[in-house]
Amino acid sequence: MTPAIKSIFKSISPFTEEELNFLEPYIKPVVLRKNETLIAEGQICKHIFLVEQGCLRNFYNNDGSDVNLNFTMEGQFFTSFESYANREPSKIIIQAMEKSLVWIINSRAFPKEHEYYTTFSTFIRRLFIRLLLTTEEHHNMMRMNTPAERYEYILKNKPEMIQRIPLTHVASYIGITRETLSRIRSNSY
Amino acid sequence: MTPAIKSIFKSISPFTEEELNFLEPYIKPVVLRKNETLIAEGQICKHIFLVEQGCLRNFYNNDGSDVNLNFTMEGQFFTSFESYANREPSKIIIQAMEKSLVWIINSRAFPKEHEYYTTFSTFIRRLFIRLLLTTEEHHNMMRMNTPAERYEYILKNKPEMIQRIPLTHVASYIGITRETLSRIRSNSY
DNA sequence: CGGGAGTTGTGATATATATCAAAAAATACT
DNA sequence: AGTATTTTTTGATATATATCACAACTCCCG
Numbered sequence: 306m307t308p309a310i311k312s313i314f315k316s317i318s319p320f321t322e323e324e325l326n327f328l329e330p331y332i333k334p335v336v337l338r339k340n341e342t343l344i345a346e347g348q349i350c351k352h353i354f355l356v357e358q359g360c361l362r363n364f365y366n367n368d369g370s371d372v373n374l375n376f377t378m379e380g381q382f383f384t385s386f387e388s389y390a391n392r393e394p395s396k397i398i399i400q401a402m403e404k405s406l407v408w409i410i411n412s413r414a415f416p417k418e419h420e421y422y423t424t425f426s427t428f429i430r431r432l433f434i435r436l437l438l439t440t441e442e443h444h445n446m447m448r449m450n451t452p453a454e455r456y457e458y459i460l461k462n463k464p465e466m467i468q469r470i471p472l473t474h475v476a477s478y479i480g481i482t483r484e485t486l487s488r489i490r491s492n493s494y
Numbered sequence: 495m496t497p498a499i500k501s502i503f504k505s506i507s508p509f510t511e512e513e514l515n516f517l518e519p520y521i522k523p524v525v526l527r528k529n530e531t532l533i534a535e536g537q538i539c540k541h542i543f544l545v546e547q548g549c550l551r552n553f554y555n556n557d558g559s560d561v562n563l564n565f566t567m568e569g570q571f572f573t574s575f576e577s578y579a580n581r582e583p584s585k586i587i588i589q590a591m592e593k594s595l596v597w598i599i600n601s602r603a604f605p606k607e608h609e610y611y612t613t614f615s616t617f618i619r620r621l622f623i624r625l626l627l628t629t630e631e632h633h634n635m636m637r638m639n640t641p642a643e644r645y646e647y648i649l650k651n652k653p654e655m656i657q658r659i660p661l662t663h664v665a666s667y668i669g670i671t672r673e674t675l676s677r678i679r680s681n682s683y
Numbered sequence: 684c685g686g687g688a689g690t691t692g693t694g695a696t697a698t699a700t701a702t703c704a705a706a707a708a709a710t711a712c713t
Numbered sequence: 714a715g716t717a718t719t720t721t722t723t724g725a726t727a728t729a730t731a732t733c734a735c736a737a738c739t740c741c742c743g
Contacts, residue, residue: 367638387630390623396634430619434579437626441576444633445585448669449556452700471720480637485700487722641730660690674730676692 306332310357310408313380317435318428324421331411337361337401344399349392350385352409353432359405360469364477365396373478375440376402376470382432386440402470447480453489455479495521499546499597502569506624507617513610520600526550526590533588538581539574541598542621548594549658553666554585562667564629565591565659571621575629591659636669642678644668 310332311325320328337343337359344350346366354361356377363375363383374397377383388395401407415425446458456479459466466475476486499521500514509517526532526548533539535555543550545566552564552572563586566572577584590596604614635647645668648655655664665675 365634365638372637387627390627434622437630438576438579440630440633441626444629445554448561449554473720482701483721484702484723488700491722662690671731672691673693673732677730680692 307357310355313355314428317431318424320424320428324424327419327421328425331414333409333411335407335409337405337407339401339404341401342398343401343407344385344388344395344397346396346398347394348388350388350395350397350399351392351411351413353382353384353389353412353429354399355382355408355410356380357406357408359407360402361405361407362400362402362474363397364400365398371474371477373474375443376466376474376478378465378469382436384436386433386436402474452479452481452485455481456486456489496546499544502544503617506620507613509613509617513613516608516610517614520604522598522600524596524598526594526596528590528593530590531587532590532596533574533577533584533586535585535587536583537577539577539584539586539588540581540600540602542571542573542578542601542618543588544571544597544599545569546595546597548596549591550594550596551589551591551663552586553589554587560663560666562663564632565655565663565667567654567658571625573625575622575625591663641668641670641674644670645675645678 306325306329311320314320314325314328334357343354343361354377356379358379361377361383362373363377363385364371364373366372375383383399385395385397385399387393388397412425412429415422446455450458459475459479466478470478472486472490473483476483479486481489495514495518500509503509503514503517523546532543532550543566545568547568550566550572551562552566552574553560553562555561564572572588574584574586574588576582577586601614601618604611608614635644639647648664648668655667659667661675661679662672665672668675670678
């Protein structure tokens with residue numbers, strides 16, 4: 306567990322140094338190549354993940370075409386929530402968009418009887434609330450705004466997304482075709 | 495706490511009879527008249543609610559026009575999640591569509607040190623997961639389907655909604671105008 | 684029981700965005 | 714560096730749904 310990762314954990318819940326050390330065995334790093342799949346469609350997602358370096362894409366497949374739900378970058382957590390919570394096959398696919406370093410949190414293996422369990426479960430609860438508020442915010446944004454406004458919103462609130470992620474994927478993230486996004490950007494609309 | 499309410503609680507988490515009795519002081523019924531507002535825009539939502547009788551509507555206002563997010567009926571829980579979780583003013587308005595009997599759960603007042611706290615907090619966690627999976631399911635359904643398919647989905651999976659809720663509101667719930675819904679129903683599309 | 688508000692249906696028209704097609708630009712690969 | 718692949722842009726056209734206007738129906742409530 307690198308210092309950077311420790312401080313990300315601390316930013317969610319006030320862990321002591323001992324508690325973080327105790328977490329060590331439940332956390333493992335993995336390196337993903339560009340376009341490598343972390344969670345495939347139909348697979349059961351049993352972990353929560355944290356990006357140390359790189360960029361991941363959460364999306365589902367709607368007869369043939371991708372629908373992007375989220376992009377996760379440095380310092381952010383993610384999972385296939387429905388699959389994780391209900392222990393059912395994931396509808397969501399998770400893929401690295403670049404070569405990425407990801408930490409796998411084996412949250413289910415944490416011993417329930419341990420004295421640190423309360424701290425840990427508070428952490429997990431907060432994580433979930435964060436994840437779900439993020440998706441809810443995105444959905445509301447989608448429903449309240451026109452395509453052009455949605456693009457403006459991303460530009461203003463998530464500018465790193467425009468710099469780093471191919472516009473084709475951004476377009477699907479804001480629910481329009483890449484052609485329409487291109488026209489919005491060139492001010493045709 | 496009526497037997498019906500007790501059994502709804504038990505369906506979420508395995509409460510003992512004593513635990514349910516202990517909950518009593520944290521739960522209060524309220525009767526709402528038709529169109530009465532339970533949570534106004536800007537108000538901080540501090541409770542979780544359970545419908546015993548009637549029907550409630552969660553919606554927000556997008557310059558002048560309502561956008562319906564959810565309808566809650568007998569046996570279902572609801573809250574303004576963002577407001578509750580972040581203790582911030584609610585963007586969502588909650589209103590009774592009919593005369594309704596609603597139980598107010600004062601979850602924040604439950605004593606943290608009490609021996610029943612673990613059971614109670616598991617219950618709350620499960621409730622939240624349910625609520626959030628419901629909204630996520632709805633959002634995904636909206637993104638995957640055409641207006642006609644969305645109507646078919648409601649007809650198949652939530653038929654009571656069509657029977658009980660004015661079509662104007664259902665239309666906004668599935669993200670179309672009432673005219674378009676009317677045409678879908680008459681098979682013009 | 685009758686009038687008025689609220690709800691639903693129908694028609695005509697406008698418009699935003701998808702779709703199809705292909706060129707141009709950027710990026711990755713050997 | 715030079716070719717191949719991917720990404721973005723531009724253009725022409727189609728189409729679904731919104732919008733506007735108003736008629737028909739439903740159902741409370743006095």
